[in-house]
Amino acid sequence: MCRLIACCLLLAGAALATEPRDLVLVRSATRADARAVEAAGALVDFVSAEGIVAEATEQVQASLRAAGFAVEPLVPGISDRYEANFNSGLEFGQYLTYDGFVDSMRAIAANNPGICRLETLGTSFGGRLVLALKFSDNPSVHENEPAVHFEGAIHGDEKIAWAVAFEMVKYLLNNYGTDTLVTRLVNTREIWLLPMYNPDGYVAARRYNGNNVDLNRNWGWMWGGESAQGASAFSEAENRAVLAHIWRNPMVMFISFHAGIEYISFPWSYSPDSIPEKRLINFLSQRYSVPTGYPYGQGYQGMYPINGSTKDFDYGYGMMGWSIEVHAQKTPPASEIDPTFNRNRSAMLEFFHRAGQGIHGTVTDAATGLPVHCQVWVGPANWPSYNHRELGDFHRFYLPGTYSVTFRAPGYLDTTVAGVVVPGSGDSSVTLDVRMTPNESAPLFACRLVWCSYVNETANRTYPVRALGPSDGVPFQLDNTKTICLDMNRPVRNGPGTDLVVYRSSGTGTASVQGANSWQGPWTNIGTANSAQTGFDLGSVGLDSTRFVRLTASGTFYFDAVEGVNFTGIEEGSTNRASRSVPGPSVARGAPRARGRPLSLLDATGRRVLSLPPGQTAPPRLAPGVYFVYGETATPVRRLVIVR
Ligand SMILES: [Zn+2]
Numbered sequence: 253m254c255r256l257i258a259c260c261l262l263l264a265g266a267a268l269a270t271e272p273r274d275l276v277l278v279r280s281a282t283r284a285d286a287r288a289v290e291a292a293g294a295l296v297d298f299v300s301a302e303g304i305v306a307e308a309t310e311q312v313q314a315s316l317r318a319a320g321f322a323v324e325p326l327v328p329g330i331s332d333r334y335e336a337n338f339n340s341g342l343e344f345g346q347y348l349t350y351d352g353f354v355d356s357m358r359a360i361a362a363n364n365p366g367i368c369r370l371e372t373l374g375t376s377f378g379g380r381l382v383l384a385l386k387f388s389d390n391p392s393v394h395e396n397e398p399a400v401h402f403e404g405a406i407h408g409d410e411k412i413a414w415a416v417a418f419e420m421v422k423y424l425l426n427n428y429g430t431d432t433l434v435t436r437l438v439n440t441r442e443i444w445l446l447p448m449y450n451p452d453g454y455v456a457a458r459r460y461n462g463n464n465v466d467l468n469r470n471w472g473w474m475w476g477g478e479s480a481q482g483a484s485a486f487s488e489a490e491n492r493a494v495l496a497h498i499w500r501n502p503m504v505m506f507i508s509f510h511a512g513i514e515y516i517s518f519p520w521s522y523s524p525d526s527i528p529e530k531r532l533i534n535f536l537s538q539r540y541s542v543p544t545g546y547p548y549g550q551g552y553q554g555m556y557p558i559n560g561s562t563k564d565f566d567y568g569y570g571m572m573g574w575s576i577e578v579h580a581q582k583t584p585p586a587s588e589i590d591p592t593f594n595r596n597r598s599a600m601l602e603f604f605h606r607a608g609q610g611i612h613g614t615v616t617d618a619a620t621g622l623p624v625h626c627q628v629w630v631g632p633a634n635w636p637s638y639n640h641r642e643l644g645d646f647h648r649f650y651l652p653g654t655y656s657v658t659f660r661a662p663g664y665l666d667t668t669v670a671g672v673v674v675p676g677s678g679d680s681s682v683t684l685d686v687r688m689t690p691n692e693s694a695p696l697f698a699c700r701l702v703w704c705s706y707v708n709e710t711a712n713r714t715y716p717v718r719a720l721g722p723s724d725g726v727p728f729q730l731d732n733t734k735t736i737c738l739d740m741n742r743p744v745r746n747g748p749g750t751d752l753v754v755y756r757s758s759g760t761g762t763a764s765v766q767g768a769n770s771w772q773g774p775w776t777n778i779g780t781a782n783s784a785q786t787g788f789d790l791g792s793v794g795l796d797s798t799r800f801v802r803l804t805a806s807g808t809f810y811f812d813a814v815e816g817v818n819f820t821g822i823e824e825g826s827t828n829r830a831s832r833s834v835p836g837p838s839v840a841r842g843a844p845r846a847r848g849r850p851l852s853l854l855d856a857t858g859r860r861v862l863s864l865p866p867g868q869t870a871p872p873r874l875a876p877g878v879y880f881v882y883g884e885t886a887t888p889v890r891r892l893v894i895v896r
Contacts, residue, residue: 345589374493408453472703521551570637696816744816761807767798
């Protein structure tokens with residue numbers, strides 16, 4: 253039945269934009285029916301004991317009835333009622349139009365440069381601005397401070413979600429310098445507020461963006477299997493903008509406000525399994541629940557199963573993530589804005605505060621003192637998170653206890669600090685400043701997940717993060733036809749012989765392997781991984797380098813790891829480079845170049861500067877610096893220093 257509805261009701265969904273919607277009860281429908289009801293064009297609010305509560309046009313209701321569902325009216329004309337509520341301006345809390353919101357954000361930033369900075373994260377499908385305000389002292393620079401992100405209206409019709417996030421903007425402005433708590437939090441945190449995630453939907457009073465995509469089904473953790481999911485993971489401009497934002501600014505906590513019910517929903521939403529650090533998310537959810545009175549639980553059971561949500565990706569990226577449903581109505585009368593904000597205010601402030609609890613520090617290169625962008629794995633749960641690329645600082649919420657923390661970066665030796673104690677007193681935080689040692693025998697490897705296709709959540713209990721890091725025999729089960737896209741954190745260079753190795757831990761499945769230097773492509777086919785260790789030569793397929801690697805499975809592919817040969821360890825006269833059964837470059841001074849072959853010149857970061865055609869012995873004029881010269885095959889590598 254589900255499949256039938258999905259096919260024949262697409263047309264009905266397209267008419268949603270203008271037709272009024274009623275609030276209805278789809279009686280006796282269960283969580284398992286939620287996707288089918290959504291596919292029919294209805295907007296699912298929540299699942300109750302009686303059935304699914306959803307918004308639907310008359311046409312969609314007729315289609316649901318035709319498909320065998322019993323549909324009962326709850327609130328006729330709910331969308332008209334929300335529209336009237338939107339226009340019900342009051343002296344205090346007030347809904348703003350998109351233009352009014354943009355003007356307000358600009359004016360706020362211009363008038364308060366000491367504590368906030370306006371960032372245009374990107375533009376929507378319809379060309380509108382996706383605006384975030386960062387609150388902090390010294391807001392124009394990143395400081396070693398824990399970051400928190402609250403956003404609203406990823407579903408454009410849930411306007412009370414916009415209002416709660418925007419009211420916090422006003423609250424911080426009005427209380428900084430007079431309220432000691434607000435002042436302390438702004439001074440010691442980086443607080444990101446993104447009230448209008450989906451401006452197209454907000455303007456049209458629609459759930460979807462201007463491209464008819466549900467932005468909360470389009471994120472890259474287990475993407476797919478949903479209606480309105482988009483052409484591919486992160487296909488939507490709004491989501492790419494926010495992804496880039498969290499890559500620049502890893503958050504301790506990432507909260508997405510919604511409305512249509514009252515509920516604190518934590519990951520996973522795609523799977524009935526608990527997250528590895530359930531104790532942490534349970535604790536924080538309970539803290540948010542106390543002052544607000546909202547119930548809390550896991551999204552999969554507490555709401556209904558969905559793929560491609562923000563909260564699942566957030567946690568997959570090492571951030572505590574939630575969808576928090578703040579009001580039973582998506583757009584209640586404006587008189588509800590102040591009470592709803594007041595209900596959430598102290599819980600939001602507590603989250604700002606709690607972001608400073610746990611394990612914090614910086615990670616730098618032992619040789620250069622420069623920041624090292626790395627994974628931070630906290631044991632015993634062993635779940636990865638990331639530090640800030642600019643300063644190398646990391647911040648992880650943790651409860652009092654004793655932990656081990658492993659820092660892992662491509663081209664460095666793992667650094668593990670055991671016996672890390674988060675104290676139960678004071679500010680309940682501990683600081684680790686770690687220096688990592690670069691090592692020429694340490695391979696490059698996948699550092700973070702960009703996106704992966706959904707898997708059968710009950711048959712496949714493996715996580716894509718298992719494909720990160722060097723080969724360890726622990727695989728992510730990449731199901732037949734499914735894709736995973738990984739970021740190696742820095743480009744794997746073409747060198748002599750094998751540059752890239754894909755490890756399969758067991759089974760006979762194969763995977764096509766592609767490479768690109770942007771995760772959005774264009775992709776180049778590198779070959780097929782079909783054995784326990786399949787090596788690839790990037791040069792043989794015309795690639796100079798690849799930072800991103802994409803695998804698509806034929807049969808079940810037990811994907812252990814992808815490693816790149818580390819060419820950054822090149823040293824003059826060194827021939828003892830260890831390798832993980834992968835041939836690396838041999839190095840010698842003054843070795844003759846192979847006759848008739850072009851030589852490549854790379855700068856110190858590994859970027860190819862030029863190719864020297866056969867016969868040319870001296871490079872043209874180059875800026876002062878260190879360069880590496882090597883041939884496309886087995887030519888010895890030489891280091892070239894140009895000084896002027
Ligand atoms: Zn929502």
